[in-house]
Structures are given as C-alpha cells and as structure tokens.
Amino acid sequence: DAKTTQPTSMDCAEGRAANLPCNHSTISGNEYVYWYRQIHSQGPQYIIHGLKNNETNEMASLIITEDRKSSTLILPHATLRDTAVYYCIVRVNTGGFKTIFGAGTRLFVKA
Amino acid sequence: NAGVTQTPKFQVLKTGQSMTLQCAQDMNHEYMSWYRQDPGMGLRLIHYSVGAGITDQGEVPNGYNVSRSTTEDFPLRLLSAAPSQTSVYFCASSPLSPETQYFGPGTRLLVL
Numbered sequence: 001d002a003k004t005t006q007p008t009s010m011d012c013a014e015g016r017a018a019n020l021p022c023n024h025s026t027i028s029g030n031e032y033v034y035w036y037r038q039i040h041s042q043g044p045q046y047i048i049h050g051l052k053n054n055e056t057n058e059m060a061s062l063i064i065t066e067d068r069k070s071s072t073l074i075l076p077h078a079t080l081r082d083t084a085v086y087y088c089i090v091r092v093n094t095g096g097f098k099t100i101f102g103a104g105t106r107l108f109v110k111a
Numbered sequence: 112n113a114g115v116t117q118t119p120k121f122q123v124l125k126t127g128q129s130m131t132l133q134c135a136q137d138m139n140h141e142y143m144s145w146y147r148q149d150p151g152m153g154l155r156l157i158h159y160s161v162g163a164g165i166t167d168q169g170e171v172p173n174g175y176n177v178s179r180s181t182t183e184d185f186p187l188r189l190l191s192a193a194p195s196q197t198s199v200y201f202c203a204s205s206p207l208s209p210e211t212q213y214f215g216p217g218t219r220l221l222v223l
Contacts, residue, residue, distance in 0.1 A: 044154065046212065101156075
C-alpha cells in the first residue's frame, strides 16, 4: 500500500471550512483514498473514501487531484466536536488487504 | 446490532502474566483486525484475519497471538506481558470489500 504524508497539526475557526491535505504521490491505479478520524481516545470513525472522482457525503467532501497524487478532506462548517486526529489512508479495495494508519493530522477547532 | 464489542475495557497486568483480549462483532464481517495505539501515536496493525481459520501478521505482531475459530470472534492473546505492551488496543471489523472499518471502543492495558 502507498504511503501518505499529512501535516502534524492544523487549526481552524469554528464555523469555517477545514481543509486537510494529504500527499500520496506513490499511489497505484487501483488504490483508493480513505479518511478516518479519531476523537479523543475513541475508536477511529470512517468519514469518506474515493478513487478518482470527488466525493461528498453528510460529513465531508473529498477532493482528489487529477493525477491522484494528493487529496484534500473538507469539513464545510467545522464545529468544536470536529476536533480530532484525521487519518488519510490509501489501499486497494479488495479482500486480503491490511489497512495501515499513519500519524494523521491533529485538527484543533477553536471558538 | 451491537457492532464491535471489546472486553475488558481496562486491565492491569504484572510483567510475565498472560491474558486474552476479547473482540466480537455481530455484523457477519469476514475481515477483523487488531491495532495498538501508544500515547500520542497513530494506530499500528498487530494481526488481521480475512475469515475463520485464516490469520496473518501486521506491522507489530511480536508478543501477540491470534486465532479465528468463528466469524464473530477474534481474540488477542498476550502470552507473557511486558511493560512495552502497555497501550490501548482496538479491534475492527469490515466486509472483505469494505467501504469502512468499524472499530470497537478499545481496551486500555497497563503492564507493570
């Protein structure tokens, strides 16, 4: 599975959009981009995933560059409860895979 | 559905003791895995399983054993606990071609 690079930490004002970048320059053609987050000491929570096209759900939007070497997770209106560690993961979407988490980005949403 | 459950929530062990961390899921997921998370660090994969009777090693398997006799259960065994195994342990499950992994609430283990 490809390796990802994320900033260690970021700040965001409450109510503003939070844009979290992820670099995955060695991504393969069959690897998906997944985002999870971990709030305090809870288990990680799935947010969104995509292959080539931009994706949106009730939690966030995922923007993947045309060359697929980087992506951005967008939380459109960040709240204090979005303060968490956000993990960007790339992996194939077939059986037998193993999901490897990196260090992630610690997002602080400030009032 | 209860989702992914883990027991115990917290455990204190002495060096050299053995114990089993329990993980169960009621979603009929084929894939299950164990992670450990040290303070201020990301998750590291210990072992994983793609179905009953099939297990494989992750990034940090040393000191841990697993077995998968049923689809529902995936216990993690520490044969001889060491202080370096003090950590929070998370179990996760998903279908084999998942859109998401579901994580349990974690087991906090302290080895003295």
